[in-house]
Amino acid sequence: xxxxxxxxIVSLWHVASRPEGKIGARxxxxxxxxxxxxxxxxxxxVCMARLRKPVNYDSxxxxxxxxxxxxxxxxxxxxxxxxxxxxxxxxxRAILDLGCGTGRFAVPLAAHFSATVVGVDPSAKMLAQAxxxxxxxxxxxxxxxxxxxxxxxxxxxxxxxxHHFTQPSVVATECRRVLxxxxxxxxxxxxxxxxxxxxxxxxxxxxxxxxxxxxxSASEICAVFGSAGFRSAIVGEIVQQVAAxxxxxxxxxxxxxxxxxxxxxQEQFQTGLRRLQDYAIKHASSPVTETIDYFAFR
Numbered sequence: 001x002x003x004x005x006x007x008x009i010v011s012l013w014h015v016a017s018r019p020e021g022k023i024g025a026r027x028x029x030x031x032x033x034x035x036x037x038x039x040x041x042x043x044x045x046v047c048m049a050r051l052r053k054p055v056n057y058d059s060x061x062x063x064x065x066x067x068x069x070x071x072x073x074x075x076x077x078x079x080x081x082x083x084x085x086x087x088x089x090x091x092x093r094a095i096l097d098l099g100c101g102t103g104r105f106a107v108p109l110a111a112h113f114s115a116t117v118v119g120v121d122p123s124a125k126m127l128a129q130a131x132x133x134x135x136x137x138x139x140x141x142x143x144x145x146x147x148x149x150x151x152x153x154x155x156x157x158x159x160x161x162x163h164h165f166t167q168p169s170v171v172a173t174e175c176r177r178v179l180x181x182x183x184x185x186x187x188x189x190x191x192x193x194x195x196x197x198x199x200x201x202x203x204x205x206x207x208x209x210x211x212x213x214x215x216x217s218a219s220e221i222c223a224v225f226g227s228a229g230f231r232s233a234i235v236g237e238i239v240q241q242v243a244a245x246x247x248x249x250x251x252x253x254x255x256x257x258x259x260x261x262x263x264x265x266q267e268q269f270q271t272g273l274r275r276l277q278d279y280a281i282k283h284a285s286s287p288v289t290e291t292i293d294y295f296a297f298r
Contacts, residue, residue: 012094012118012152054164055259056123062257063125066102069257076240080105080188081112084157087234087296088113089182094153096120096178098143098171099161103130105188109157110135118153120146122164143171148178155179159188163215164259172228185230187295192217199242199288200253203279204261204272211260221295230297243288246280 057063072080085092092113097106100119110117110133119138121127127138141147143158144167156175165171175185195201195211222233243249254273256262261269 012116012148054122054166055262057259058123058125060262062259062262063102063123063129065255065257066126066129067104069252069255071104072240072242077105077108079238079240081108083236083238083294084109084155084186085112087186088155088184089180092154092183094118095155095157096146096148096153096175098146098156098158098175099164100130100138101126101161103133103136103138105157105159106136106138107131107133109155113155115154118148142166143174146174146178150177151180152178153180154183156183156185157188158186160190162187162189162221168216168220168224169227172225172230175225176228176230183298185225185295185297187221187225187297189221189293189295190215191221191293194291194293198290199249200258200261200272200276203275204264204268206264206268207260207272210263214260214263218293218295225295225297232298234296235293236296237291237293239289239291241287241289246276246283246286246288249288250277250280 055062092115095109095113095115095117097103097109097117097119100106100121101123103119106117106119109115115135117133117136119127119130119136120141120143121138122140122142124140127140130138139147143161143165156179162168179185190198190211192212192215195215196208198211201208218235222235225233243252250273253261253276256269261272264272
């Protein structure tokens with residue numbers, strides 16, 4: 001990182017104390033809508049969020065295999081970057097990637113917005129695998145105590161991390177604190193309502209119930225961020241290709257990089273994997289897609 005870049009990172013830093021319709025021609029499979037449900041938090045949504053327990057990635061082998069199992073193609077990453085930009089303020093100079101993991105979105109965010117990105121994740125093992133880039137700085141930390149000063153960033157981005165927050169309402173409040181008043185939050189997340197539709201679900205039936213217990217609902221996400229003072233919520237979905245073929249998808253699943261599947265015991269996982277591999281042999285040429293939800297807040 002250059003001296004100028006390092007100085008800019010230092011200017012963002014905060015010693016954390018107690019935190020006081022269709023989209024474009026390329027997006028034929030992308031839909032968005034303004035949230036019509038409750039944005040102000042409900043007691044039930046916040047209580048359910050508190051009951052969720054995170055996965056301790058440092059006690060698993062997931063970090064070593066995460067990129068092999070969860071990476072996206074350059075084309076899919078570009079679509080996500082365009083979508084994030086469409087819900088962001090005009091000037092994005094600094095970005096927080098919260099729950100950044102190995103940085104699979106941090107580096108594309110820095111490149112797309114020509115911005116400095118701070119990636120925060122609680123897992124030392126995930127950060128050890130993180131991609132290195134002069135415009136990205138990684139730090140171990142919790143969403144409940146984000147180590148940035150007030151109004152430090154123009155965009156908070158979080159992907160597939162909400163279900164790991166121990167106190168989502170506190171995280172949302174922290175996002176509000178570190179975000180510039182003109183900034184936005186973009187949440188990329190699989191939701192409970194979608195669990196049975198994921199491509200691995202028919203082969204791992206025990207994973208469906210496990211995922212439904214672990215994942216948040218769309219209404220919970222909107223309610224929790226509403227409780228933190230966010231008053232505008234755009235909810236949408238995008239159909240993304242996760243593998244060019246079923247055999248490729250089976251290979252990705254075999255890495256064990258999915259935290260929901262990692263909650264199964266070995267017999268459940270191996271039985272499901274054999275079912276998936278048998279299916280993949282018979283449907284070798286078909287691409288595999290899944291629908292992922294997103295939420296944009298201001």
